[in-house]
Amino acid sequence: MALTKEIISEKITAKFGEAVRIDGDSLDYTAVVIESAKAHDLIKYLRDQEGFNFLTDVCGAHFPDNDKSAQFAVIYHMHNWVDRFRIRIKSFLNAENPVINTVSDLYLSANWQERETYDFYGIEFKNHPDLRRILNMDEMESFPMRKEFPLEDQGRTDKDDRYFGRLPQTNNLPNN
Amino acid sequence: MSQYTPLTKKIEDRYNEEILLRENEDGSELSILNLGPSHPATHGIFQNVLLMDGERIVDAEQTLGYIHRAFEKIAENRPFYQITPLTDRLNYCSSPINNMGWWLTVEKLLGIEIPKRVQYMRVIIMELSRISDHIICNSIVGVDSGAFTGFLHVFQYREKIYEIFEEICGARLTTNMGRIGGFERDWSPAAWAKLDKFMIDFPPAWEEFDRMLTRNRIFMDRCLHTGGISANRAIEYGFTGPNLRAAGVDYDVRVAEPYCSYEDFEFDIPVGTAGDTYDRYMVRQQEVRESLKIIRQALDKMPKEGGFHADVPDYYLPPKQEVYNNMEALIYHFKIVMGEIPVPKGEVYSCVEGGNGEVGFYLISDGSRVPFRLHFRRPCFIYYQGYTEMIKGAYLSDAILIMSSMNVIAGELDA
Numbered sequence: 161m162a163l164t165k166e167i168i169s170e171k172i173t174a175k176f177g178e179a180v181r182i183d184g185d186s187l188d189y190t191a192v193v194i195e196s197a198k199a200h201d202l203i204k205y206l207r208d209q210e211g212f213n214f215l216t217d218v219c220g221a222h223f224p225d226n227d228k229s230a231q232f233a234v235i236y237h238m239h240n241w242v243d244r245f246r247i248r249i250k251s252f253l254n255a256e257n258p259v260i261n262t263v264s265d266l267y268l269s270a271n272w273q274e275r276e277t278y279d280f281y282g283i284e285f286k287n288h289p290d291l292r293r294i295l296n297m298d299e300m301e302s303f304p305m306r307k308e309f310p311l312e313d314q315g316r317t318d319k320d321d322r323y324f325g326r327l328p329q330t331n332n333l334p335n336n
Numbered sequence: 337m338s339q340y341t342p343l344t345k346k347i348e349d350r351y352n353e354e355i356l357l358r359e360n361e362d363g364s365e366l367s368i369l370n371l372g373p374s375h376p377a378t379h380g381i382f383q384n385v386l387l388m389d390g391e392r393i394v395d396a397e398q399t400l401g402y403i404h405r406a407f408e409k410i411a412e413n414r415p416f417y418q419i420t421p422l423t424d425r426l427n428y429c430s431s432p433i434n435n436m437g438w439w440l441t442v443e444k445l446l447g448i449e450i451p452k453r454v455q456y457m458r459v460i461i462m463e464l465s466r467i468s469d470h471i472i473c474n475s476i477v478g479v480d481s482g483a484f485t486g487f488l489h490v491f492q493y494r495e496k497i498y499e500i501f502e503e504i505c506g507a508r509l510t511t512n513m514g515r516i517g518g519f520e521r522d523w524s525p526a527a528w529a530k531l532d533k534f535m536i537d538f539p540p541a542w543e544e545f546d547r548m549l550t551r552n553r554i555f556m557d558r559c560l561h562t563g564g565i566s567a568n569r570a571i572e573y574g575f576t577g578p579n580l581r582a583a584g585v586d587y588d589v590r591v592a593e594p595y596c597s598y599e600d601f602e603f604d605i606p607v608g609t610a611g612d613t614y615d616r617y618m619v620r621q622q623e624v625r626e627s628l629k630i631i632r633q634a635l636d637k638m639p640k641e642g643g644f645h646a647d648v649p650d651y652y653l654p655p656k657q658e659v660y661n662n663m664e665a666l667i668y669h670f671k672i673v674m675g676e677i678p679v680p681k682g683e684v685y686s687c688v689e690g691g692n693g694e695v696g697f698y699l700i701s702d703g704s705r706v707p708f709r710l711h712f713r714r715p716c717f718i719y720y721q722g723y724t725e726m727i728k729g730a731y732l733s734d735a736i737l738i739m740s741s742m743n744v745i746a747g748e749l750d751a
Contacts (some may be wrong), residue, residue, distance in 0.1 A: 187682035219711040269574025295401035
């Protein structure tokens with residue numbers, strides 16, 4: 161039986177209960193938010209039991225306006241090629257010490273993608289075989305994709321956030 | 337602060353001194369060779385530190401990031417319609433595919449319906465870019481194995497494709513083509529004429545190229561049984577596109593999740609068996625023929641009506657002469673440029689089949705006119721991880737050939 165949004169959400173909720181909830185932000189695919197401690201288990205379960213054979217993408221995100229406990233996120237996209245079904249898994253991490261288990265033991269493709277996420281967001285992947293910077297140079301001290309690092313000259317007025325339809329960034333994160 | 341570790345040291349740490357310093361009976365010993373970052377044989381900036389036993393590669397360590405340009409960060413500070421030039425520079429051998437992939441992502445977020453005619457025009461553009469991408473890859477495989485003639489011969493046709501792009505959008509390599517909802521202008525009669533001429537001239541030239549290389553003894557000896565990868569391993573490494581299909585897996589985004597009306601066309605997905613250099617070459621060779629088939633069908637089925645863009649005045653910039661003479665157009669122009677148009681909040685992931693595999697865009701929108709977060713899924717970056725495994729045990733000259741047959745594009749690798 162082909163997977164549907166309902167079937168898979170039901171199965172995941174039955175298995176992971178409180179730790180998981182449906183992600184309301186998604187406009188397309190089924191999306192769930194999982195506690196960071198359970199993320200590895202969920203991905204392993206989806207791979208082994210539900211046929212999600214392909215890890216399409218791993219990336220990070222930074223939400224400086226969120227609560228301290230959920231300022232970072234790691235987002236996984238998984239794909240079931242037999243049922244042609246995609247799922248998005250999001251896991252929020254705290255601001256002080258963003259740590260999550262690696263999934264590079266499940267999918268080799270996660271290796272560099274997690275290194276990239278570490279490189280840009282400083283999210284640490286526990287048990288990763290070779291966690292070091294990948295695109296930036298090794299001596300770099302900051303994690304440049306975090307929102308507290310502005311792009312370009314801040315004296316410029318034509319690129320002010322207000323002209324882009326949003327309030328200026330509130331930087332409540334301490335500088336790294 | 338993490339300290340820089342030289343790659344040579346990283347390799348040396350993996351083996352004990354006994355192995356590294358062992359002298360063979362004939363007096364030979366292992367040596368370390370630095371291939372790159374700027375080596376004429378690697379077509380781009382890739383550094384590979386190789387541990388070699390004579391001509392054989394024992395182990396390798398890769399560095400990347402030499403042309404990292406922080407596109408994801410820049411994209412967080414650019415309105416949606418200014419992000420296309422960034423996508424151009426990912427896989428610059430087939431930039432229109434990236435452009436269209438980005439418009440499809442934005443249109444998915446905004447929920448815009450695209451007229452059939454525009455979709456077919458996009459299909460033609462994407463298949464043309466796929467052809468130009470495969471022309472480069474396969475002819476470079478030829479060059480790296482010692483056959484320069486084929487490269488010169490088919491490269492003329494890449495120029496012809498670029499001339500078509502030039503007629504459509506004014507640029508050749510980094511095209512910045514299209515708008516939200518369609519194209520910036522209708523295709524000129526000259527563009528259609530050039531396309532028709534290309535469709536007549538190119539197929540025989542491609543068959544000629546095929547006759548020159550495919551069954552050539554020297555070429556086959558160089559390509560067969562080098563750099564093979566099994567289907568399982570390829571999936572684990574996150575391979576997509578021709579490289580995955582060469583390993584025998586028939587995954588293609590155009591079929592698995594049709595976008596832009598690909599379901600209207602009849603075409604085959606060529607697959608290989610061994611995943612070696614020869615299979616990758618053969619898959620690309622056949623994909624060009626399939627692309628031609630798709631373009632022919634699109635030209636036949638092309639609806640007369642439908643214009644060249646969707647009717648979405650909220651997002652599609654009005655023509656300049658109307659902005660000067662028409663109140664409504666002026667208002668829309670102002671609203672679009674000043675970012676007064678509300679955009680839905682939410683997240684979308686959209687992907688297209690690029691020259692190298694699944695090109696994905698993961699977009700988090702916070703309702704403003706710039707992305708809150710935009711992540712590019714770059715197929716090269718993901719499958720280049722498998723390179724180390726594929727070159728182990730191969731000769732140095734095969735490693736060069738394996739890299740060019742994988743079509744690793746530095747721009748896409750480093751974003």
